[in-house]
Amino acid sequence: MELRGLGYVGIGSREPEAWRHLGVDIMGLMPGDGPPTAEPGPLWFRMDERCWRVAVHPGEADAFMYAGWELPNRGAFEAGVDELQRCGVKVRRGSEALRATRGVADVAQFDDPFDNHHEIFYGAMIDETPFAAPHAGGGFVTDGVGMGHALYVVPSSSDALDFFVRIMGFRVTDEFAWGPFGAVFLHATPRHHSIAWIDLPLPGGPGLNHVMIEAASLADVGRAYDRAIDAKVPIVNSLGQHSNDPMLSFYVGAPGGFNVELGWNGLMIDERTWNVRTYTGRGELWGHRGDFMDSIAEAKDPAAP
Ligand SMILES: [Fe+2]
Numbered sequence: 200m201e202l203r204g205l206g207y208v209g210i211g212s213r214e215p216e217a218w219r220h221l222g223v224d225i226m227g228l229m230p231g232d233g234p235p236t237a238e239p240g241p242l243w244f245r246m247d248e249r250c251w252r253v254a255v256h257p258g259e260a261d262a263f264m265y266a267g268w269e270l271p272n273r274g275a276f277e278a279g280v281d282e283l284q285r286c287g288v289k290v291r292r293g294s295e296a297l298r299a300t301r302g303v304a305d306v307a308q309f310d311d312p313f314d315n316h317h318e319i320f321y322g323a324m325i326d327e328t329p330f331a332a333p334h335a336g337g338g339f340v341t342d343g344v345g346m347g348h349a350l351y352v353v354p355s356s357s358d359a360l361d362f363f364v365r366i367m368g369f370r371v372t373d374e375f376a377w378g379p380f381g382a383v384f385l386h387a388t389p390r391h392h393s394i395a396w397i398d399l400p401l402p403g404g405p406g407l408n409h410v411m412i413e414a415a416s417l418a419d420v421g422r423a424y425d426r427a428i429d430a431k432v433p434i435v436n437s438l439g440q441h442s443n444d445p446m447l448s449f450y451v452g453a454p455g456g457f458n459v460e461l462g463w464n465g466l467m468i469d470e471r472t473w474n475v476r477t478y479t480g481r482g483e484l485w486g487h488r489g490d491f492m493d494s495i496a497e498a499k500d501p502a503a504p
Pocket residue numbers: 348350409411460
């Protein structure tokens with residue numbers, strides 16, 4: 200599948216105001232009007248010229264609802280639907296109403312083997328009002344690489360490889376081999392990873408662990424970190440740098456039981472010269488102290504002090 204990265208994400212929320220606070224006041228997203236064709240209701244957040252990149256749907260539950268993976272055009276979209284169906288994946292073609300709500304030319308929905316909801320789409324609507332967010336002066340890194348990445352906790356890395364590599368067409372960038380467990384990072388664009396997973400038994404169980412968005416300016420990340428501390432937003436990983444991407448980032452706990460990572464300067468790879476790497480260490484150059492990395496260390500080695 201000719202994937203062009205993570206195009207958008209959708210979140211369900213009992214308290215959309217909490218998401219407005221986290222998204223706009225802390226992380227620096229721009230509140231948007233959403234697609235002009237959409238039904239009223241969701242909160243829409245912009246990161247660039249697109250009508251939206253993050254939708255918060257008011258509802259009964261706080262939950263990550265869907266990840267939308269972009270394809271470049273109709274031909275690639277139809278080929279993507281065909282490939283999924285050929286591999287036995289149940290695909291639901293988007294209705295007129297769903298296309299209007301997502302603000303795309305076409306969309307199809309399906310689940311991975313772990314019941315996470317995914318969509319493929321093409322033809323996202325552009326908002327001609329220039330992107331401007333008071334807390335993201337430098338903007339976000341999205342051009343040609345998607346809005347960021349999504350990391351899932353999965354019960355089986357081999358089932359995940361089968362689905363996301365063989366069926367969906369992501370390509371492995373690198374992985375951490377921790378005895379029987381591991382973490383795998385995969386790309387579809389120059390972005391080091393658009394999707395990743397860990398097969399550790401982390402608290403909260405399988406499902407989405409975090410979504411990462413990338414600021415173009417280090418100062419925007421630093422100022423967001425200050426705002427998160429001032430607003431007493433739970434910081435589940437302090438500022439730090441992963442060893443593989445090596446993104447400088449921090450993580451906050453979000454409503455819905457997952458985290459949001461705000462990063463800067465993540466590695467962009469050149470597919471033509473890239474060789475898959477294997478790591479065996481902790482995964483950090485420095486920092487990222489807090490509940491999230493602690494839970495990984497604990498799950499890898501429950502006997503450790
Ligand atoms: Fe991440």
